[in-house]
Amino acid sequence: MEVDPSMTMSFIQARDPSILSWNIHGLNKVKANLFKESLLSEPELEVKEDNNLRIFLRVKANVDYKNLYSISEKTLTCTIPQGSNVLRNIKEGDKVTKKFEFSEIFGPNATQNEVFDNIIKPKLLGFINGKNSTLMTYGASGAGKTFTIIGTASNPGLVPRTLEYLFRTIPQLSQIIKVKPNPNGSIAILNDIEIREEKHKRTNILNASHHMIDKQAHLKTYREMQQRLSTESAALLEGIDGISVGVWVCFAEIYNEQIYDLLVPPPPRGKQRTKLKLGNANGTAYIKSLTSIFVNSGMEAYQILQYGLHNLNYAATALNSNSSRSHSIFTIKLAQLNRENQTQVSYFNFCDLAGSERLKKSHNVGERLKESNNINSSLMVLGKCIDNIRNLQKGSKSMVPYRESKLTQIFQRALSGKEDICMIVNVNPCRELFDETQHVLNFSAIAKNIIIEEEPVKPLPKKTGRFSQYMNGRSTSIKPIIEEDKGMEQDYKKDYENEYETVEKLKNYISEMQLDFETKWQEREEMERLDRLKITETYDGVIAKIYAMHKGIQERAEANHKEELEKERAKWREHYRHKRVKYDDDNDDSDVIDLVSDNEDDNDDGDGRKEVKENVIISELKMEREKLALELKQKHERLLGLEKENILLNNKIEQLNLTLKDAEKEYKALEQGCRAEKMELKSAIYELEEKVHDQEALISSLKQDMQRTMEIEEQEESNATEDRGDIQNMLISSLTELGNNYDVFEDGTKNVLNNTEDKENISEQINM
Numbered sequence: 001m002e003v004d005p006s007m008t009m010s011f012i013q014a015r016d017p018s019i020l021s022w023n024i025h026g027l028n029k030v031k032a033n034l035f036k037e038s039l040l041s042e043p044e045l046e047v048k049e050d051n052n053l054r055i056f057l058r059v060k061a062n063v064d065y066k067n068l069y070s071i072s073e074k075t076l077t078c079t080i081p082q083g084s085n086v087l088r089n090i091k092e093g094d095k096v097t098k099k100f101e102f103s104e105i106f107g108p109n110a111t112q113n114e115v116f117d118n119i120i121k122p123k124l125l126g127f128i129n130g131k132n133s134t135l136m137t138y139g140a141s142g143a144g145k146t147f148t149i150i151g152t153a154s155n156p157g158l159v160p161r162t163l164e165y166l167f168r169t170i171p172q173l174s175q176i177i178k179v180k181p182n183p184n185g186s187i188a189i190l191n192d193i194e195i196r197e198e199k200h201k202r203t204n205i206l207n208a209s210h211h212m213i214d215k216q217a218h219l220k221t222y223r224e225m226q227q228r229l230s231t232e233s234a235a236l237l238e239g240i241d242g243i244s245v246g247v248w249v250c251f252a253e254i255y256n257e258q259i260y261d262l263l264v265p266p267p268p269r270g271k272q273r274t275k276l277k278l279g280n281a282n283g284t285a286y287i288k289s290l291t292s293i294f295v296n297s298g299m300e301a302y303q304i305l306q307y308g309l310h311n312l313n314y315a316a317t318a319l320n321s322n323s324s325r326s327h328s329i330f331t332i333k334l335a336q337l338n339r340e341n342q343t344q345v346s347y348f349n350f351c352d353l354a355g356s357e358r359l360k361k362s363h364n365v366g367e368r369l370k371e372s373n374n375i376n377s378s379l380m381v382l383g384k385c386i387d388n389i390r391n392l393q394k395g396s397k398s399m400v401p402y403r404e405s406k407l408t409q410i411f412q413r414a415l416s417g418k419e420d421i422c423m424i425v426n427v428n429p430c431r432e433l434f435d436e437t438q439h440v441l442n443f444s445a446i447a448k449n450i451i452i453e454e455e456p457v458k459p460l461p462k463k464t465g466r467f468s469q470y471m472n473g474r475s476t477s478i479k480p481i482i483e484e485d486k487g488m489e490q491d492y493k494k495d496y497e498n499e500y501e502t503v504e505k506l507k508n509y510i511s512e513m514q515l516d517f518e519t520k521w522q523e524r525e526e527m528e529r530l531d532r533l534k535i536t537e538t539y540d541g542v543i544a545k546i547y548a549m550h551k552g553i554q555e556r557a558e559a560n561h562k563e564e565l566e567k568e569r570a571k572w573r574e575h576y577r578h579k580r581v582k583y584d585d586d587n588d589d590s591d592v593i594d595l596v597s598d599n600e601d602d603n604d605d606g607d608g609r610k611e612v613k614e615n616v617i618i619s620e621l622k623m624e625r626e627k628l629a630l631e632l633k634q635k636h637e638r639l640l641g642l643e644k645e646n647i648l649l650n651n652k653i654e655q656l657n658l659t660l661k662d663a664e665k666e667y668k669a670l671e672q673g674c675r676a677e678k679m680e681l682k683s684a685i686y687e688l689e690e691k692v693h694d695q696e697a698l699i700s701s702l703k704q705d706m707q708r709t710m711e712i713e714e715q716e717e718s719n720a721t722e723d724r725g726d727i728q729n730m731l732i733s734s735l736t737e738l739g740n741n742y743d744v745f746e747d748g749t750k751n752v753l754n755n756t757e758d759k760e761n762i763s764e765q766i767n768m
């Protein structure tokens with residue numbers, strides 16, 4: 001049974017009109033000149049003022065999907081196969097379908113040209129006219145994003161088509177290298193030296209030969225593309241003689257919430273890539289120092305794109321990752337200069353979003369888990385931003401979380417409705433990827449709903465009129481049908497109650513999980529705090545002990561040294577005092593110096609004896625000097641010993657510092673683990689919420705179903721009353737015709753039967 005669809009909005013919502021406005025910055029004169037073009041070859045090319053964020057679905061070609069999907073205009077209907085994890089609590093045998101609505105669907109037979117004509121081409125005149133645009137592609141790996149954006153030699157994609165269209169529409173595109181668009185949106189006028197530098201930069205990339213860039217193959221591919229596109233129509237602009245226009249390209253990558261320049265040579269092995277920072281100009285985020293390369297032709301731009309793609313793959317290989325795990329943004333910029341030297345710049349972003357792999361499915365750990373977390377959270381923030389804009393427009397004032405991811409910061413202008421933005425969602429409709437594809441569709445569809453068809457073995461009773469059933473003898477009484485309906489109603493009620501219970505259980509489970517998570521998180525934080533405190537205390541204690549020991553040793557050494565010095569000094573002071581007294585005494589008497597002996601008699605020997613005595617004193621002094629030198633040497637050795645001890649202590653301190661660093665590293669690893677766990681839990685909660693969402697949709701269908709049954713029942717009750725009247729009238733008129741006698745019933749109708757038994761029979765049936 002098909003129930004009325006209960007429309008539920010998904011993450012990426014259609015926005016109310018009116019929030020997009022023309023990019024009004026820049027040069028009106030140039031704009032007027034360019035926009036006044038007469039579109040000689042393409043009169044139908046009109047810039048549409050479509051202000052919604054349009055989301056297109058593209059289904060991959062050559063994949064058998066007939067039993068799973070069907071496309072009808074803007075709606076994709078998916079029949080959920082048995083064994084799928086998309087919806088739980090669906091009764092076995094029930095046929096469940098999900099419908100997803102998009103701005104437009106490109107089926108498997110849609111050509112590259114159709115996609116370009118419908119999505120990009122209508123924006124290109126606006127782009128030439130100074131309006132900025134962003135195209136995002138989203139989808140699982142292998143779903144056809146690269147095919148759509150770049151394409152193949154025989155099927156050129158959106159970027160080569162855009163380049164060829166631009167270079168053919170504005171023939172003077174290759175003339176001007178004089179004005180360069182800066183990353184922050186300003187424009188630099190280049191001098192001759194700078195022009196030479198820019199040309200040199202371009203030549204370096206065009207001639208790059210690192211890590212096997214197959215330049216010849218790229219040139220051949222583009223030539224083939226160009227040949228195919230040469231028959232495509234381009235616009236003819238008039239009144240643009242005084243304007244010079246230059247094309248510049250940039251290519252950036254966001255991997256694990258870090259931004260990298262794809263147009264700089266990759267670093268040598270083992271060296272880190274340079275991370276770029278975000279700057280802010282007038283409230284708009286831009287990538288600081290991002291390389292812009294001037295290009296002379298679509299061919300050059302394509303070669304530069306391929307150079308960036310090689311860098312993207314090379315970096316991914318170095319990390320043992322996959323290039324589709326990062327968001328990449330290829331930008332074409334138009335810099336314009338008119339005769340009055342007025343300038344204007346506009347850009348067209350082609351952003352290939354990373355595919356969100358389900359965490360559980362991929363069993364990611366370590367770096368892969370970090371990648372998945374970053375991808376999931378940046379996509380979730382992207383969805384939240386779009387959702388919030390819609391809410392803001394409805395009047396509810398919630399903060400738009402642009403700053404929560406680099407991706408949304410970069411595209412803040414577009415996501416807040418100030419610039420044009422659209423998205424192509426690529427899906428591979430094969431059976432194996434059904435659940436993954438549902439995830440992509442859930443994320444991106446403008447609207448979705450669930451339809452349940454009950455098991456065919458239990459067909460619902462055909463709702464024929466009670467009177468005809470009675471007359472056909474299919475039912476001898478109206479009562480059983482009403483009973484059956486009542487039974488159905490009971491079933492529905494039960495179903496509804498079951499579903500309601502499941503949702504309640506899920507809700508409880510989620511809140512329990514959240515509570516559990518909060519408690520665990522707090523416990524972990526407390527544990528970490530205590531660990532950290534312990535480490536710090538231990539470290540402080542050990543350091544304090546070492547310092548105390550060190551200080552004690554030093555003080556003791558100094559005190560010893562001082563004491564010994566004092567002793568020595570006192571000894572010598574005493575010694576010289578003694579000798580001096582003696583010398584003075586002797587001189588007073590006999591002019592003879594006796595510095596050695598206390599014997600008074602020896603002083604009478606005259607000059608010879610004095611000399612001898614002086615020699616003795618000198619030799620004594622020499623001895624003392626030697627003794628002192630020896631002591632000095634000993635002290636020096638002791639000092640060396642102390643220094644060694646000091647070095648040992650310093651080594652110990654260093655070792656402790658290393659231990660502390662290790663502990664800090666361990667703490668950081670723990671913290672990271674915690675964060676990863678938190679993200680995983682968040683994503684599990686998110687999944688559960690999605691399930692609750694689905695269950696609620698189901699309940700709402702059931703409610704509507706019940707409502708309808710009740711309405712039918714009411715209708716049929718009233719039919720039955722009418723039928724009863726008809727029977728009475730019919731019987732009365734037939735019996736009247738027979739001209740029999742009649743009795744009067746209690747309710748005023750007439751009984752025309754003579755036979756009492758017949759009379760009772762009919763009266764009984766009428767009153768049923």
Ligand SMILES: Nc1ncnc2c1ncn2[C@@H]1O[C@H](COP(=O)(O)OP(=O)(O)OP(=O)(O)O)[C@@H](O)[C@H]1O
Nearest residue numbers: 059060061139140141142143144145146147148324
């Ligand atoms: N509409 C289509 N028509 C014909 N071939 C297609 C189509 N879509 C995709 N393909 C082919 O399918 C293969 C995978 O597609 P593609 O490389 O574009 O996927 P992807 O989404 O870019 O994957 P990844 O994210 O891993 O790079 C390619 O060989 C591509 O040519």
